[in-house]
Amino acid sequence: MVRDPFADDDSPELESVLEALHDEDCREIVRALSEPMTADEISEATGIPLSTTYRKLDRLTEASLLEEGVEVRPEGQHASRYAVAFDEVVIGLSEEMAFEVDVSHRLRTADERLADLWSEVRKET
Numbered sequence: 813m814v815r816d817p818f819a820d821d822d823s824p825e826l827e828s829v830l831e832a833l834h835d836e837d838c839r840e841i842v843r844a845l846s847e848p849m850t851a852d853e854i855s856e857a858t859g860i861p862l863s864t865t866y867r868k869l870d871r872l873t874e875a876s877l878l879e880e881g882v883e884v885r886p887e888g889q890h891a892s893r894y895a896v897a898f899d900e901v902v903i904g905l906s907e908e909m910a911f912e913v914d915v916s917h918r919l920r921t922a923d924e925r926l927a928d929l930w931s932e933v934r935k936e937t
Contacts, residue, residue, distance in 0.1 A: 824874070824875050824876040824913065824915060825875075825913075826903070826911055826912065826913040828871070828874050828875040829875045829876070829877070829901060829913050829915065830903075830913075831871065831875070832871050832872050832874075832875040832877055833875075833877075833901070835868065835871065837858070837860050837864060837865075837868045838868050838871060838872050838877075840858045840860065841854055841858060841860070841865070841868055841869070841872060841878075841894075842872070842877065842878075842896055844857045844858050845878070845894065845895060845896045847895075848881065848883075848893040848894060848895040849893060849894060849895075850883070850891045850892065850893055850894075851865050851866055851869060851892065851894070854869070854894065869894055872894075873894070875915075876897060876898065876915045877896070877897060877898055877901075877915065878894050878895065878896060878897050879894070879895055879897035880892050880893070880894055881893050881894075881895065897915075898915045898916060899916045900915075900916045901913065901914070901915050901916075902914045902916070
């Protein structure tokens with residue numbers, strides 16, 4: 813497994829990952845994301861109501877299972893696009909016999925990292 817040297821190494825909370833993976837709507841969203849999509853596109857592809865889709869996208873993003881990028885549109889109305897952010901999720905036991913979770917993130921392109929930077933700049937302004 814190749815690790816992204818620019819990825820954030822903070823592991824998500826075990827509970828947030830398990831809750832997201834246990835949720836049928838969240839699993840349906842992950843299955844639908846063969847390519848990055850907006851919330852509207854995801855809602856349409858899965859049949860999940862848009863308000864529910866936004867809640868599930870937040871849950872998946874917080875669990876580090878999806879990444880949110882920005883689609884820059886010429887007319888100025890930028891849109892968030894979501895993509896699957898992991899290759900595998902591993903749950904194991906630490907030496908102290910505590911459960912741990914490791915989400916292996918896929919290698920990200922320079923364009924994806926630049927989109928993330930742009931997204932962070934937009935949040936600050």
